Amino acid sequence: MVIRGVFRFFVLLLAGLLCGQALGAVTITDARGEHTFDSTPQRVVTLSWAMTEDVVELGVKPVGVADIDGYHTWVVRPSIPEGVADIGTRDEPSIEELAALKPDVIILANGQEDLIDRLEQVAPVLYFDAFSADHNNATVARRIFRKLGHLFGKEDVAEQKLAAMDTRFDTLKQQLHAHFGTDLPRVANIRFNNNAVVFVYGENAMSSYVLRELGLASALDIPPSQWGVTQKKMVTLSTLKADDVLLYFKPAPGVEKLFESPLWQAMPVVKAGHVAGVVSTWSYGGALSLRYLAEAMTDALLTIEP
Amino acid sequence: MSGTDTLASPRPALWQGAAGRYLAALAVLLLALLWHLHLNSTLSLSQQWSLILGRAPETFDDIQFVYAALPRVVLAILVGAVMALVGSLLQQVTQNPLLSPMTLGAASGAWLALVCVSVWWPDLAPDGRSWFALGGAVASVVLVLLIAGRSGLSGLPVILAGMATHILMGAVATAVILLNQYATQNLFIWGAGDLTQTDWSWVQWLLPKLSVALLVLLIAPRPLALLRLGDAGAGARGLSTGPILIVLLMLSLWLVASAITAVGVISFIGLITPNIARSMGARTPRDELCFSLLLGATGLLLTDSLAVMASDWLPDLLPSGTAVALIGAPALIWFVRRKLSAKDQTALQLPEGAARVSRWSWWLAPVAVMVLVILGLCFVPDAFSWRQPWVAFQWPSDLVLSLRWPRLVTAACAGVGMALAGLILQRLIRNPLASPDILGMSAGATFALVAFTVFIGGSIHEAGPFVAFAGSAGVLVLLLLLGRRAHYAPGIMILVGISLSALIEALVQFVLAKGSDQAYAIIGWLSGSTYRVSDAEALWFAGGTVLLFGLSLATGRWLTLISAGDHMAQARGLNASRARLVLLVLVCACCALVTALMGPIAFVGLLAPHVATLMGARKVWPQLWLAPLVGMVLMLFSDWLGWVLLYPKQMPAGTLAAILGGSYFIYLLARRRLR
Numbered sequence: 019m020v021i022r023g024v025f026r027f028f029v030l031l032l033a034g035l036l037c038g039q040a041l042g043a044v045t046i047t048d049a050r051g052e053h054t055f056d057s058t059p060q061r062v063v064t065l066s067w068a069m070t071e072d073v074v075e076l077g078v079k080p081v082g083v084a085d086i087d088g089y090h091t092w093v094v095r096p097s098i099p100e101g102v103a104d105i106g107t108r109d110e111p112s113i114e115e116l117a118a119l120k121p122d123v124i125i126l127a128n129g130q131e132d133l134i135d136r137l138e139q140v141a142p143v144l145y146f147d148a149f150s151a152d153h154n155n156a157t158v159a160r161r162i163f164r165k166l167g168h169l170f171g172k173e174d175v176a177e178q179k180l181a182a183m184d185t186r187f188d189t190l191k192q193q194l195h196a197h198f199g200t201d202l203p204r205v206a207n208i209r210f211n212n213n214a215v216v217f218v219y220g221e222n223a224m225s226s227y228v229l230r231e232l233g234l235a236s237a238l239d240i241p242p243s244q245w246g247v248t249q250k251k252m253v254t255l256s257t258l259k260a261d262d263v264l265l266y267f268k269p270a271p272g273v274e275k276l277f278e279s280p281l282w283q284a285m286p287v288v289k290a291g292h293v294a295g296v297v298s299t300w301s302y303g304g305a306l307s308l309r310y311l312a313e314a315m316t317d318a319l320l321t322i323e324p
Numbered sequence: 325m326s327g328t329d330t331l332a333s334p335r336p337a338l339w340q341g342a343a344g345r346y347l348a349a350l351a352v353l354l355l356a357l358l359w360h361l362h363l364n365s366t367l368s369l370s371q372q373w374s375l376i377l378g379r380a381p382e383t384f385d386d387i388q389f390v391y392a393a394l395p396r397v398v399l400a401i402l403v404g405a406v407m408a409l410v411g412s413l414l415q416q417v418t419q420n421p422l423l424s425p426m427t428l429g430a431a432s433g434a435w436l437a438l439v440c441v442s443v444w445w446p447d448l449a450p451d452g453r454s455w456f457a458l459g460g461a462v463a464s465v466v467l468v469l470l471i472a473g474r475s476g477l478s479g480l481p482v483i484l485a486g487m488a489t490h491i492l493m494g495a496v497a498t499a500v501i502l503l504n505q506y507a508t509q510n511l512f513i514w515g516a517g518d519l520t521q522t523d524w525s526w527v528q529w530l531l532p533k534l535s536v537a538l539l540v541l542l543i544a545p546r547p548l549a550l551l552r553l554g555d556a557g558a559g560a561r562g563l564s565t566g567p568i569l570i571v572l573l574m575l576s577l578w579l580v581a582s583a584i585t586a587v588g589v590i591s592f593i594g595l596i597t598p599n600i601a602r603s604m605g606a607r608t609p610r611d612e613l614c615f616s617l618l619l620g621a622t623g624l625l626l627t628d629s630l631a632v633m634a635s636d637w638l639p640d641l642l643p644s645g646t647a648v649a650l651i652g653a654p655a656l657i658w659f660v661r662r663k664l665s666a667k668d669q670t671a672l673q674l675p676e677g678a679a680r681v682s683r684w685s686w687w688l689a690p691v692a693v694m695v696l697v698i699l700g701l702c703f704v705p706d707a708f709s710w711r712q713p714w715v716a717f718q719w720p721s722d723l724v725l726s727l728r729w730p731r732l733v734t735a736a737c738a739g740v741g742m743a744l745a746g747l748i749l750q751r752l753i754r755n756p757l758a759s760p761d762i763l764g765m766s767a768g769a770t771f772a773l774v775a776f777t778v779f780i781g782g783s784i785h786e787a788g789p790f791v792a793f794a795g796s797a798g799v800l801v802l803l804l805l806l807g808r809r810a811h812y813a814p815g816i817m818i819l820v821g822i823s824l825s826a827l828i829e830a831l832v833q834f835v836l837a838k839g840s841d842q843a844y845a846i847i848g849w850l851s852g853s854t855y856r857v858s859d860a861e862a863l864w865f866a867g868g869t870v871l872l873f874g875l876s877l878a879t880g881r882w883l884t885l886i887s888a889g890d891h892m893a894q895a896r897g898l899n900a901s902r903a904r905l906v907l908l909v910l911v912c913a914c915c916a917l918v919t920a921l922m923g924p925i926a927f928v929g930l931l932a933p934h935v936a937t938l939m940g941a942r943k944v945w946p947q948l949w950l951a952p953l954v955g956m957v958l959m960l961f962s963d964w965l966g967w968v969l970l971y972p973k974q975m976p977a978g979t980l981a982a983i984l985g986g987s988y989f990i991y992l993l994a995r996r997r998l999r
Contacts, residue, residue, distance in 0.1 A: 092506055105972050107502070109848050110855045112972035113727050115706075129845060132856060139723060211837075214520035215513050215641060241639065249641045249838060251520055253392055256384055271510070272449065279523040281391035284384050 046169045049147040050134075058171045059122035063141075065111055066127035067093050068148050071304035072163050073125070074098060075179060076172045082119045084108040093300045095310055116140055123169070128244075144169075149302065151242045156227030156308055163305035183309045187231045190316040194232060198324045203292070204237035205229050206258055207265045207315070209247070209301075213276040216255065216266075217247040225267075225301050228312045234319075237262040245302060252276070258287040265318050267296045294318040342611060345604060349618045356625040357397060363632045364393035395521040399530070400628045400644075401621040403519070403583045404593055406534055408620020410576040411594030412601065412613050413540060416548045417569055418477040421602075421660055422819060424595035425465075425580035426826065428482075429489040431589040433464025434581070436493040438511050443504045454529070454585045461581035464489055469573065471993045474566075483818055485993050487762045487825075491926045492986030498851050499979045503970070505844055512843075516833035517588035517645020519628050526586045533582040536575050541613060544572055548609035589833070590645045591826050592652030593620050599659045627651055640838050649830030653823040660819055661806050681940035681950065688939075689953035693736070696960035700732045701725070703964075705971035730862035731854040735963040735977055736956045737862075737869040738852075738918045738925055739932065743955030744876050745914035746929030747936075747947060748907050751887040753817070756937075759930035760915045764821030766926075768799030768912075769919035771828050774846060778835055792920030799824065800912040804905070852923035852978015854963050865921045872914055877948060879907060884944045925978050927985025928958050934992070958985070 044055045063082040064070040070083050074096045082103040083089065089098060103119060106112040109129075113136060116124070121141045126133060127148045137143045146162050149155050160180060167176025194202055207225050209217040218238055219225045223246025226236060237258050240248050258264055264287050266273075276282050287293060296318040299311050361372060366385050376394070381387045411424040425431070437460025441453055448456075468489050472482035501508050521527075547568045580594070597620040598612065604619075606612040624644075631647035701720055708716035720728060745760040752758075760766055772795025799820060806816050832850065836843040857865070882903040885893040893900045918925055932955035933947060939954075941947040959977060962984060966975035 088505065107973050109502075109844065110853065110974045110976075112974065114724055115972045117723055135858065136727075136856075139726065212510055212513055214522050215518065243639070248639055251635070251641060252522055253388060256388065271446070275525065276522055279391065279525075281387055281522050284381075284387040284391075286384070 044169055044171070046144065046165055048144045048165075050145055053142060053144060055123070055142065055169070059142075059169065061119065061121045062123055062125065062170075063105070063116055063119060063121040064125045065105075065108055065130055065133070066125070066146075066148070067108070067300075068159070068302065068304040068307075069125040069127050069146065069162075069166075070098065071096065071307060072166050073170075075163070075304065075306045076167055076170055076175055078170050078172070081121060082116060084111045093303055093307075094298075095300075095307075113137065113140060125166075149245050151222070151244045154222045154227060154242075155246055156222075156224050156305075159224065159303075159305040159308070179306060183306060183312075184231075186309055187228075187312055190312055191232050193316060194234070194319060197320050202232075202234050203261055203263045203324075204235045204259075205263045205265060205319070206237040206255070207267070207296075208255070209267045210252075210270040210273050210276075211249065213273060214252050216250055216252050218250050218254070219301070220246050220248050222246050223301070224303070224308060225311050225315065228308050228315060231308075232312060232316065237264075253281070255287065256285045258285070260286040260290040260292070262287050263292045263294070263319065263322055264288075265294055265296050265315055267301065268298050270295070292322055294321050341605060342615075345606075345615065346618065349615065349622060353401075353618065353622040353625065356622055356629065357401075360397050360400070360625050360629045360632070361389075361393055363629055364396060365389045391523050392521055395524050395527050396519050396628070397625070398527050399521060399587065400519050400625045402527070402530060402534060403587050403590060404624025405617045405621040406537055406579050406583050407590070407594035408597035408601075408616040408623070409537055409540065409613060410580050411596075411620075412598035412616035413544055413548075413572060413576050414594075415598045416544075416609055416612060417551065417572060418482065420478050420482065421599055422483050422595070422822070423477075424591075425576075425584070426591040426595055427486045427822060428580075429464045429468050429486045429493065430461040430577075430580050431584055431591065432490040432493040432497070433460040433462070433467075434458070434584050435511075435515060435589065436460055436464075436497045438514065439497045439500050439508055442511055443500055443507045446507065457585040458581045461584050462577060464493060465577050465581070467990075471990055480818065481993065483822075484762065485990070487818075487822070488927075488986055488989045488993070491761070491982055492990065495851070495926065495979050495982035495986065498847055499975060499983070501847060502844070502851065502976070502979075503973065512833060512836035513643060514588040516643035516830070516837045517590040517648070518641075518643040518837075519587055519590075519631075520641075520644075530582055530586045534579060537579055540572065540575050540579075541610075541617075543568070544613060545608070545610035547572070548613075552609070588643075588645060589829075590624070590648050591830075592648050592656060593624050595822075596652055596656045596659060597623055599656070603659055624648065643834065643837055646830045646834040646837075649826050653827040656823050657802075657806065657819060661816065679940060680942070681946050685939045685950075689950060689957060692957045693953060693960065696957060696964060697732060700735075700960060700964050700967075701728055703968070705968040708968075726859070730857050730859050731963060731967075732960065733862040733866050734854040734857040734922055735959040737865045738854075738922045738977075739928055739955030739957070739959030740869050740873060740952040741914045741918040741955075742925050742929040742959075743932030743936075743951040744872060744948075745911045745918075746931075747933040747951045748876065748879075748883065748911050748914075749929070750933055751883045751944065752904060752907050752911075754887060756934065758817075759927070760911060761924060761926045761929055762821050763817040764799055764803075764824045765796060765912055765915040766919050766924045767821055767824035767828060768795040768797075769793070769916045770850065770924045771795055771824055771831075772798065773849075773919070774828055774831050774835075777846060778831055793916045796912045796916035796919070800908060803908065848976065849923050850978075851976035852925045852981070853974075853976035854922060855974065855976070857921060861921055865917070868917045872910065872917065873952065875910055879903075879910065880944050880948055882907065883948075887944065923976075923978055925959070926982040927989055928955050928981055931985045931988060932958060 044058060046053055062073055062078055062080045064073050064080050065084045067089050070080065070089060071093060073080050079099050080102055082105045083098055084105055085108050086098055086102065086104040103115065105115045117140045124137050124141050124143045126143060126145045131145060134143050134145055148158060148162060163180065164176050167173045207219045207229065211217055218240050220240030220242055222242035226246065229236065255264060282288055296314045299314045300307055301311065365372060365388065367389050372389060375381060375386060375389055381390050407425060414423045415421055434457040437456045438453060441448055441456045468482065468485045471485040598616045601612055601616040601619055606615040627648045628644045631642050631644045634642040634647065702717045704716050704718055742760065749758045749760055749763065750756050769792035772791045776791045802820060803817060832846055835846060882898060885896055885898050886900060886903060890900045933951045935954045936947050936950040939950060941950040959981060962981040963977035966977050966980045969975055
């Protein structure tokens with residue numbers, strides 16, 4: 019009991035220190051430059067799903083979010099807490115609803131830059147260029163997560179969650195080594211568009227970053243693009259060797275028909291049985307979505323016979 | 325087209341000329357076939373040949389040839405041939421060189437059906453989806469044919485009905501896509517039209533359904549030949565054309581719907597090949613059918629080869645349908661420009677209505693505008709209840725006011741701009757069904773903006789008015805060049821409109837198929853939203869609209885004289901061609917202004933003058949005052965409805981205007997026919 023009491027005391031002390039720090043001004047750099055907040059913003063509105071994800075992961079409950087239904091359909095994890103207001107679509111959020119929430123900060127990401135002027139009439143705006151062909155989307159996602167942690171005085175939460183994620187990567191990597199031996203296969207990861215055309219995740223994609231962290235080399239050379247995906251003919255996958263592994267993200271409706279076709283079955287990677295489906299996972303999310311990606315992809319990889 | 329002469333001409337001479345033509349076309353087809361196979365396979369010609377002769381495939385390349393390259397070639401030939409055959413049949417039945425599966429709205433029906441299925445029934449198996457697509461295509465073509473009616477088939481009404489259905493269904497589909505992003509992602513390749521194959525399943529699916537094409541080839545030529553003699557002549561030879569024509573139409577509808585379901589939206593082939601066939605000398609009905617078929621197969625094979633080549637160069641895949649549209653649109657204008665002379669003056673009567681504008685009507689429109697403005701400014705959607713509706717009305721705060729007034733100004737100005745453009749155009753062409761969005765004027769601005777974003781980059785919201793003006797001006801120059809000889813006949817304008825809108829759709833589908841989020845921004849912009857217009861832009865818009873309105877009033881006398889007839893105008897000392905030119909420039913300026921600031925707005929340009937006429941504004945002057953007011957009401961109402969309908973989600977005003985306007989327009993056409 020005594021130990022628990024002492025522990026509580028220290029937690030309270032730590033919290034007090036953090037609050038004290040939060041009372042001071044916060045400076046944060048977004049895609050447009052430096053912004054200074056006099057105090058830690060309390061009422062937050064996020065208009066991009068990736069930003070919503072980051073904020074919720076940090077333990078901050080936003081007051082308003084764009085397209086909650088869509089988020090819960092596509093992004094799924096972490097779920098948005100009850101009582102958060104839906105302020106319309108991501109392209110045309112209702113600025114009146116937004117203003118009624120009296121936010122301290124509004125956080126935007128790619129594709130919403132033209133809303134900035136309007137929204138600045140309501141509250142300070144942070145705009146992050148999260149997805150771009152010019153950078154690695156995953157490392158930028160981590161950087162944005164840290165910045166948001168700083169903004170909300172939750173640096174420790176951010177660091178702790180990122181560190182936990184890296185530890186998790188290591189555990190998963192060990193599982194993969196236990197399964198495949200010292201040499202891990204090269205992996206290509208795709209999403210089916212239809213049976214003839216696939217999206218291949220390239221160099222700067224979130225999922226490709228995860229594969230690298232798990233110690234897996236890329237089996238297809240795809241240059242960076244804004245969202246990290248490039249559309250290719252399905253037949254391109256025939257360049258994969260028998261030792262490689264092909265991961266495809268579900269859902270892939272109607273793909274069973276392709277799997278029965280002679281063309282598919284003639285591909286070296288298919289013949290070797292090195293194909294596995296990854297459970298539906300959002301691949302354009304925030305920093306901590308990397309963890310879900312890593313777990314889902316490892317699960318899929320472990321179903322493959324080495 | 326004078327069919328009687330050719331029918332009477334001696335057969336042997338004709339056949340000799342035709343033989344050379346057929347041999348040449350066959351040779352090109354063969355070369356295209358070899359080239360296509362060469363592009364799609366790494367195997368040598370002899371290896372390919374041995375595989376075709378039945379050698380069992382061994383390596384992966386063998387299998388790729390048998391299960392990917394060959395089915396693609398077969399499908400390209402089948403689809404090209406069938407589209408062209410149906411196009412030729414339709415054009416011969418109706419004597420209308422602009423008719424094709426595409427202009428009948430088949431693709432948009434299938435597209436809407438597929439979008440709805442993907443959103444509300446995502447787990448449906450692919451086979452089930454095909455039947456939905458087939459059903460959608462059949463339904464929309466039947467709708468268009470019913471609207472146009474027997475008498476409307478040979479002229480503009482069927483084209484206009486097709487365009488209206490196309491825009492209406494497209495608007496509904498866009499609304500569904502905008503509200504359900506990502507759910508429709510897998511469709512975009514189909515929307516762009518792609519022939520890539522991974523097995524023989526689509527060929528096996530399609531082949532039995534296309535076998536009725538042989539039936540068409542067998543039974544069609546005789547009634548078609550008789551049809552050229554006119555209905556009376558055919559009747560004299562003991563043939564009632566009606567039932568046979570209906571059977572032929574049903575068969576071609578079936579063929580087209582099947583082909584579209586299998587490969588997606590590959591337009592133009594059916595529209596352009598019969599025209600090329602005729603310009604290359606195909607005369608008799610059978611000759612035209614067969615030669616179109618051959619040309620169609622060759623054409624699609626060649627364009628698909630280009631798509632395959634481009635996909636190898638580009639980082640992204642270029643769908644076959646995009647390639648066909650990029651080549652087909654200019655080719656269509658080139659081949660058809662001479663066919664559309666001034667004869668196509670299918671004059672349509674103005675709808676009946678009040679003889680003159682009553683005092684009550686004069687009050688109605690401004691009062692409606694006032695009511696909508698108050699609704700737009702003071703209404704609070706989430707405070708509304710049926711019990712206490714008045715609670716939902718509050719005087720807006722400064723912030724709310726600053727958000728709402730630019731929207732209202734933009735919607736109102738867009739209504740005025742489109743109404744003026746439509747009014748002038750309808751008077752100019754003397755066709756009350758003319759509309760700037762169908763005639764390609766807004767399409768020019770839209771095309772320029774979309775192409776700018778796709779090829780140069782940047783957000784479509786920032787591309788700005790200059791690009792839009794450049795696009796509209798480009799179309800204007802094109803219209804002037806093409807139209808001068810044809811005296812600006814509606815046919816040539818509609819042709820440009822059709823080509824451009826197909827080009828835009830192909831471009832948009834190409835961007836969509838790339839799977840980037842840029843696509844949704846473009847779709848959003850294409851649906852015409854007031855959301856992003858800033859204070860300054862709204863003021864500029866208002867200034868521009870007032871200026872254009874003033875200019876329109878100044879040209880009122882010209883409009884009166886021109887709508888009375890060129891001779892009348894000349895007699896009163898008006899240089900009719902110069903006046904036409906000035907008025908056309910005015911129309912283009914209206915379209916460019918609206919499109920640049922708000923995006924393309926469909927149907928308002930058509931409807932506003934109509935409603936004004938129904939209210940009794942039959943002369944130019946009252947129409948010039950009343951039509952802009954009606955346009956304002958239409959746009960303000962669409963904007964308000966889009967705002968409150970799914971609050972806090974917003975629907976773009978343009979989409980709602982297209983849905984409201986499209987439905988009314990179809991009702992109008994249908995009523996005209998039922999009379």
